[in-house]
Amino acid sequence: MGIHVIKMPDIGEGIAEVELVAWRVQPGETVAEDQILADVMTDKATVEIPSPVVGKVLALGGAVGQVMAVGSELIRIEVEGEGNASAASASTAPPAPASAPPPVAKAMAPVPPAVSVAPAAAQPKPAPGRAAPATAAPSTRQPGDKPIASPAVRRRAWELGIELQYVHGSGAAGRIMHEDLDAYVARGAAGQQQPAAGGARYALRHDEEAIPVIGLRRKIAQKMQEAKRRIPHFTYVEEIDVTELEALRKRLNERWGAERTRLTVLPLLIRAVVLAVREFPQINARFDDDAGVVTRHGAVHIGIATQTEAGLMVPVLRHAEGHDLWVSAAEIARLAEAARTGKATREELTGSTITITSLGALGGIVSTPVINHPEVAIVGVNRMVERPMMRANVVVPRLMMNLSSSFDHRVVDGLHAAEFIQVLRGLLECPATLFVE
Numbered sequence: 473m474g475i476h477v478i479k480m481p482d483i484g485e486g487i488a489e490v491e492l493v494a495w496r497v498q499p500g501e502t503v504a505e506d507q508i509l510a511d512v513m514t515d516k517a518t519v520e521i522p523s524p525v526v527g528k529v530l531a532l533g534g535a536v537g538q539v540m541a542v543g544s545e546l547i548r549i550e551v552e553g554e555g556n557a558s559a560a561s562a563s564t565a566p567p568a569p570a571s572a573p574p575p576v577a578k579a580m581a582p583v584p585p586a587v588s589v590a591p592a593a594a595q596p597k598p599a600p601g602r603a604a605p606a607t608a609a610p611s612t613r614q615p616g617d618k619p620i621a622s623p624a625v626r627r628r629a630w631e632l633g634i635e636l637q638y639v640h641g642s643g644a645a646g647r648i649m650h651e652d653l654d655a656y657v658a659r660g661a662a663g664q665q666q667p668a669a670g671g672a673r674y675a676l677r678h679d680e681e682a683i684p685v686i687g688l689r690r691k692i693a694q695k696m697q698e699a700k701r702r703i704p705h706f707t708y709v710e711e712i713d714v715t716e717l718e719a720l721r722k723r724l725n726e727r728w729g730a731e732r733t734r735l736t737v738l739p740l741l742i743r744a745v746v747l748a749v750r751e752f753p754q755i756n757a758r759f760d761d762d763a764g765v766v767t768r769h770g771a772v773h774i775g776i777a778t779q780t781e782a783g784l785m786v787p788v789l790r791h792a793e794g795h796d797l798w799v800s801a802a803e804i805a806r807l808a809e810a811a812r813t814g815k816a817t818r819e820e821l822t823g824s825t826i827t828i829t830s831l832g833a834l835g836g837i838v839s840t841p842v843i844n845h846p847e848v849a850i851v852g853v854n855r856m857v858e859r860p861m862m863r864a865n866v867v868v869p870r871l872m873m874n875l876s877s878s879f880d881h882r883v884v885d886g887l888h889a890a891e892f893i894q895v896l897r898g899l900l901e902c903p904a905t906l907f908v909e
Contacts, residue, residue, distance in 0.1 A: 473550055473551070473552065473553075474550070474551050474552075474553055474554040474555030474556075474557070475530065475548055475549070475550060475551070475555040475556075475557040476524075476525050476527060476548070476549045476550075476551045476555040476556050476557065477545055477547075477548050477549075477555070477556060477557045478509070478521075478523070478524070478545075478546050478547045478548075478549065479543050479544060479545055479546055480512070480521075480540050480541065480542050480543060480544050480545075480546050481521065481542070482542050482543070483512075483514050483519055483542070487514050487542065488541060488542055489539050489540060489541045489542060490512040490513060490514045490519075490539070490540060490542070491512060491513045491514075491537070491538070491539050491540075491686065491687065491690065491691075492510060492511075492512055492534045492535070492536055492537065492538050492539075492540055493511050493512060493513045493518065493536060493537070493686060493687040493688075494510060494511040494536060494687075495509075495510050495532060495536060496508045496509055496510060496511070497509055497510075497529050497547075498529065498532075499529050499530060499531060499532065500528065500529060501528070501529050502526075502527070502528050502529075503523045503525075503526065503527060503528070503529060503549065504523070504526055505523060505524065505525060505526050506522045506523065506524075507522065507523050508520045508521065508522055508523075509521050509522065509523050509546070509547055510546065510547070512540075513687055513688065513691065514818070517816070517817060517818035517821055518688075518814060521546065523549065525549055525551050526551065526552075527549040527550050527551035527552070528549065528550045529547065529548070529549055529550075530548040530549060530550050531547070531548045532546075532547055533545040533546045533547055533548070534546065536686065537684050537686035537687070537690075619636040619637060619639065619641065619646075619648055620641060620643075620645060620646055620647040620648065621636055621641070621647060621648040622647075624650075625648055625649065625650060625653065628650065628653060629648075629653060632653065632657065633674070633675050634653065634656060634657075635675060636648055638656075639652050639653065639656050640652060640655075640656075687782065688782040688783045688785070689782070689783050692783045692784055695844075695845065696842055698845055699842050699843055699844070699845040700842060702761060702845060703843050703845060703880050703882070704880070704881045704882060705840070705842070705843060705878045705879070705880070705881070706878065706879045706880075706881040706884070706886060706889060707840045707841075707876060707877065707878045707879075708876075708877055708878075708879070708886070708889050708890055708893055709838050709874055709875070709876045709877075710874065710875050710877075710893045710894070710896075710897055711872055711873075711874055712872065712873050712874070712875055712896075712897050712900050712901060713861070713870050713871070713872060713901050714737070714856060714871050714872070714873045714900060714901070715870050715871040716901065716902065716903055717737070717740060717900050717901070717903045718737075718856070718871050720740075720903045721735050721736075721737065721740060724797070728798070732798040732801075732802075733798050733801040733802040733805060734801070735797055735798070735801050736801065736804075737830075737853065738776070738800075738801070738804055738828065738830065738853075739797040739798075739800040739801045739804065740797065740900070740903065740906065741828060741851070741853065741896075741900070742774055742789065742792050742795075742800050742828065743797065743800070743899075743906045744896050744899040744900055744906060745772065745774065745792070745826065745828070745851065745896065746772050746792050746793045747895075747899060747906065747909075748892055748895040748896050748899065749772060749826070749892075751892075751895060752888060752891065752892045752895070753768045754766070754768060754848070754883065754884060754888065755826065755848065755849045755879075755884065755888075755889075755892050756768065756769050756772055756825050756826050756849075757769060757825065757847070757848050757883070758825060758846045758847055758848070759846050759847075759848050759880060759882065759883050760846060761846070761882070766848070766883050769825045771790070771791055771793065771825070772791070772792045772793045772825060772826065773788050773789070773790050773791065773792070773823055773824045773825045773826075774788070774789045774792045774824060774825070774826055774827065774828060775787070775788050775789075775824030775826070775827035775828070775844055775847070776788070776789055776804055776807060776808065776827075776828060777827060777828065777829035777830070777844075778807070778808045778811045778812070780811050780812045780814075781812070782814070785811040785816065785821060786821065786824060786827060786844055787807035787808065787810065787811045787816050787820050787821055788807070788820060788821065788822065788823055788824040789803055789804060789807065790823070807820060824844060824847060825847060826847055826848075826849050826850070826851070827843075827844040827847060827849075827850045827851070828850070828851050828852075828853065829841050829850060829851070829852050829853070830852070830853035831853075831854075831855070832855070833855055834855065835852075835853055835854040835855035836854055836855060837854060837855075837874060838854065838874060838876050839852045839854060839876040840876065840878060841876060841877070841878050842878065843878050843879075843880060847880075848879060848880035848883050848884055849877065849878070849879050849880070849884065849889075849892075850877065850878050851875060851877045851896070852875065852876040852877055852878070853873070853875065854873060854874040854875070854876055855873070856871050856872065856873045857871070857872055857873070858870070858871050858872070859872050875893060875896065875897075877889070877893055
């Protein structure tokens with residue numbers, strides 16, 4: 473038998489370290505060739521590490537959440553025949569992971585309140601013919617363990633505001649008796665003031681849950697911190713009358729929805745951005761503030777902020793200038809699905825030149841979106857609301873929507889930012905101009 477050591481592979485693009493986000497195997501398990509051993513993350517892309525050999529897992533080289541250097545030991549596998557590790561190295565277990573984050577507490581038991589023990593004279597005496605309750609410390613049950621108690625005991629505990637989870641049961645198999653409730657109250661565990669009937673609904677809680685910030689959530693936190701630290705944000709909000717835009721969208725869906733992808737507002741907004749950045753090329757740019765260079769792009773690669781179960785991701789709609797409405801809509805749907813299912817590639821998550829973010833119906837009135845560094849602008853879509861507006865001296869109902877957009881004030885002047893949004897406004901309020909060049 474031999475030892476085969478698998479090292480952290482070189483993912484490419486000059487990446488020196490990656491984060492270990494999940495183990496797919498554990499020590500003692502037998503693995504097959506090409507079986508996935510672990511998931512690692514670089515930037516916002518998750519990469520699966522397969523096994524090149526058949527064997528039994530001996531040791532893992534890192535803990536979930538640990539950042540590991542390329543070339544460091546990932547896992548040791550016992551294989552038939554000779555392995556790739558020398559006898560000296562094979563006899564040495566891999567070093568314990570340094571500063572590994574604590575495991576996620578899926579359901580931590582609440583900490584019972586401190587107990588103030590009353591003097592012995594104050595302890596209640598058991599009723600004649602009944603055994604005295606045990607004086608052992610209250611037992612803490614694990615979440616999901618249902619305390620054993622009669623309906624009468626449960627009702628009395630509910631009226632007293634006592635959580636049976638923390639009451640020691642002196643009866644058979646830990647059954648909680650009325651005397652156990654008396655002892656619990658006497659110890660002061662129910663608090664200085666007993667709640668009235670129904671008080672259990674307002675019982676104090678002392679539970680905590682420690683959730684390590686790892687994986688995608690760590691990447692998001694680092695990126696947001698970097699953006700706010702490096703970029704002086706300037707946010708500009710404008711009100712847009714989207715009545716005609718919505719009428720056009722609905723008509724297009726009625727005519728083509730059964731044959732083509734149904735349209736949302738995003739493809740129309742993307743078309744407006746494509747046209748507007750032709751007049752303001754400094755908006756469709758990326759700023760390398762270390763080198764002091766702003767790169768203006770002819771191609772419009774639009775990041776679409778997408779909420780996933782793992783956190784916020786920004787897949788990129790490439791060359792939006794070359795897409796019609798339905799191609800953009802289909803690509804947006806595909807990218808969003810890839811992001812939500814964790815199948816988006818690194819290429820699909822990088823390289824955007826301007827980002828659009830929207831919370832849909834929850835968009836609120838105003839937001840202050842954070843720029844996707846190293847871009848210099850982000851356009852935020854707020855919710856649509858029908859409001860009375862004045863048109864030709866007549867109050868009429870109009871569908872209104874705010875655009876909340878942020879700009880890098882180092883390279884985008886406030887005047888140009890406002891002019892850019894006003895161009896967007898003109899295009900969206902008169903949607904026919906989206907198709908006239």
